[in-house]
Amino acid sequence: MNKILDVKIKKLILKEGFDNDDLFYAEYETFEEIPLFSRWKNINFLKNTSIDENNKLLISNAISLAEHADEVACNKLGLDYLDYFCCVTLTKWDSVDEIKCITPNIYITRRRKWLFSHVTLRKSSTKEELITTGYIKELGLKNYKVCISGLLDGNVNRVYIVNDKFNCIIRDK
Structure with missing residues (x-):
């Protein structure tokens, strides 16, 4: 990846508060979904690169954060x-x-x-899932599955990238 973008993404991660490990194991009421960036202007540095490159950069950094979160939680909980x-x-x-x-x-x-017991993760063949699977393969991430939780009005709202250790919660189609 581009060294300048790598430095900027690290600054973004700090700016968004992901250096606070308490965030990763806090007692949320049900779940928390924390965006990698809170404002579009915070990712303005991506404007001159392609959508695919931006997505791969953001996904790889988000997966690194999720791996770190899992490690922190394992040690603390x-x-x-x-x-x-x-x-x-x-x-x-x-x-x-x-x-x-x-x-x-x-x-x-x-x-x-x-x-x-309320959310069912499943494999599908939606456009979003296939695009994400392509990114995961291009990034060389072999221990991850891509799935969705459902369709709302025929559109995918959320794609999940799940570590293989949680494979038991994903249903086939």
């Missing part, structure tokens, strides 16, 4: 870690042309059993 779940979600698919990227989020819950 003890047995409560058994009900912890963290992944990357991709949202704002309808804004891609406007902001030149999707929006990666860190999706966290300490109530995994409860959450997945």
Whole structure:
């Protein structure tokens, strides 16, 4: 990747507060979905690169944050870690042309059993899932699955990038 973009993305991560490890294992009521950037102007440095390159840069950094979050939670939560779940979600698919990227989020819950009694993650063949799977392959990330939770009015609102260790919560189609 581009060294200048790497420096800017690290500044973005600090600006958005992802250097605060408490964020990754806080007691959220149900779950929290924390966007990698809170304002479009915070990613203005991506305006001169392609949508695909922007998405890969943001996804790879979001996955690194999710891996860090999982490690922090594992060390801090003890047995409560058994009900912890963290992944990357991709949202704002309808804004891609406007902001030149999707929006990666860190999706966290300490109530995994409860959450997945209400949410069903499944594999599909939606355009968004196929695009994301392509990014994951291009980034060389072999331990991740891409899935969705459902369709709203025939459109995908959220794509999940889930570590293989949580594979048991993903249904086939």
